Amino acid sequence: MGKEPLVSSMAELKRKQQVKKKSKSCGFESLNLSPNVFRGIKRKGYRVPTPIQRKTMPLILAGIDVVAMARTGSGKTAAFLLPMLEKLKQHLPQSGVRALILSPTRDLALQTLKFTKELGRFTDLRISLLVGGDRMESQFEDLSQNPDIIIATPGRLMHHLSEIDDMSLKTVEYVVFDEADSLFGMGFAEQLHKILTQLSENRQTLLFSATLPSALAEFAKAGLRDPQLVRLDVDTKISPDLKTVFFTLRQEEKYAALIYLIRDHISTDQQTLIFVSTKHHVEFLNVLFREEGIKPSVCYGDMDQDARKIHVSRFRARKTMLLIVTDVAARGIDIPLLDNVINWDFPPKPKIFVHRVGRVARAGRTGTAFSFVTSEDMPYLLDLHLFLSKPVKAAPTEEEVLQDIDGVMNKIDQAFANGETVYGRFPQTVLDLVSDRVREIIDSSAELTSLQKACTNAFRLYTKTKPSPAKESIKRVKDLPCEGLHPIFKNVLEGGELMALAFSERSWSVG
Ligand code: AMP
Secondary structure (H helix, E strand, O other): OOOHHHHHHHHHHHHHHHHHHHHHHHOHHHHOOOHHHHHHHHHHOOOOOOHHHHHHHHHHHOOOOEEEEOOOOOOHHHHHHHHHHHHHOOOOOOOOOOEEEEOOOHHHHHHHHHHHHHHOOOOOOOEEEEOOOOOHHHHHHHHOOOOOEEEEOHHHHHHHHHHOOOOOOOOOOEEEEOOHHHHHHOOOHHHHHHHHHOOOOOOEEEEEEOOOOOOOHHHHOOOOOOOEEEOOOHHHHOOOOEEEEEEEOOHHHHHHHHHHHHHHHOOOOOOEEEEEOOHHHHHHHHHHHHHOOOOOEEEOOOOOHHHHHHHHHHHHOOOOOEEEEEHHHHHOOOOOOEOEEEEOOOOOOHHHHHHHHHHEOOOOOOEEEEEEEOHHHHHHHHHHHHHHOOOEEEOOOHHHHHHOHHHHHHHHHHHHHOOOEEEEEOOHHHHHHHHHHHHHHHHOOHHHHHHHHHHHHHHHHHHHHOOOOOHHHHHHHHOOOOOOEOHHHHHHHHOOHHHHHHHHHHHHHHO
16 A cells, blocks of 8 residues: 555645644734634635735734735735724724725725625624715715714715715724725826815825836825835746636546647647646556556655656656656656646645646746636635635636627637636536546556546545635635636637537536
């Protein structure tokens, strides 16, 4: 019996202990928030702070003005809401409004209101939402309840200020300009200027923006005092030249998807590193590839030193184009710069993802990281994107593509250009075709059949020991729309095959 599962589960244990230690030193715990705020975080299902939260919250809590570059999907909302809740603590009827959050759109304001209520559920703070489209009268009523927090769009806030004689913003201690690039760029300048003149000089000002506008002076108008600029360094963690491709599929479809990628998608002169979770998977894929006439190199934790050397050096000499490894083994070997990484098992921690793709798209080269995502992996996909501060979107469905192919393709191109991730399905027709062949190969090989059993058992242990995703990410998965085919199959879609494919996919999913 190999020792890898034991070793990797002990390594897991160690990692877990480290995570525990870490979460003590740089998790939400280290911010020393009041119990009511902390309970709100736990209830919302956040496990660890996102990078933007980690970087901005200590500064904001210390009372410093902050300009943060962060877009939707980075966890920016909680980054300014949590310190706000901490500072306001509880409802003070006599104090007037103490926090003001300005949003460029009604939708964003509504979303912020929802988050404020959720995160602040263990406080008695009162919130008033002032946005266009709602009746002024009900907002007047809200305002008469002495709110502690106002969440507003600039136009509607100005409207109230001009209608209510004794409405004052002088008591505001905490101002947030959310999506400041839109706020300052949407012709709100005059309204913002007027709002700013009504605020006290002693307030703390925070500005969150996806981009830094060329006219930085625009932001100076927000009246920040010695602001600290916070940007994320994630771009240096994963290469900007790396293409990331996420395929949703079922566990049992991974063999077919992998063989299709290697045979039909990745060019034969490219080198690919394949990450699997256990040594049994390494062995299984090794035999499967050989049956398919492809010789890979392999490397796992307790492999014989000499064998390991031979395998890796053959890969380094480009005599083999595939190297199948476990995370543990990959740490100990010197891997050359590569073209592709395939994440057969989705990395349960964002840092493992970053580590795995570290050899790809470096030194001016391009490269691709393909990842297989089962439904259990979806929350980890969301966690990864929070960590990378990247928005993640479902590929448009075949119906959407059929309705407006050019519009949909433009949108996809735009999403990629913005550095967003689009995840999508593998064509079922392709999977079915290759799956049949794989099944035949496995059934006719006693070695593969027994290795497959070992894989299943080892995978069970692996699943048990891996860290859990944020509860909030598990919740968010439930609201995700159905995804269409992945856009890398776009050439298939653009041809006349689209109709047939859409039809067969649809009839398949109905049937
Ligand atoms: P935002 O960028 O503020 O729009 O947040 C994007 C999504 O990430 C929202 O659904 C948040 O609830 C969620 N989120 C924010 N912070 C965390 C965290 N620390 N852990 C898990 N999910 C989070």
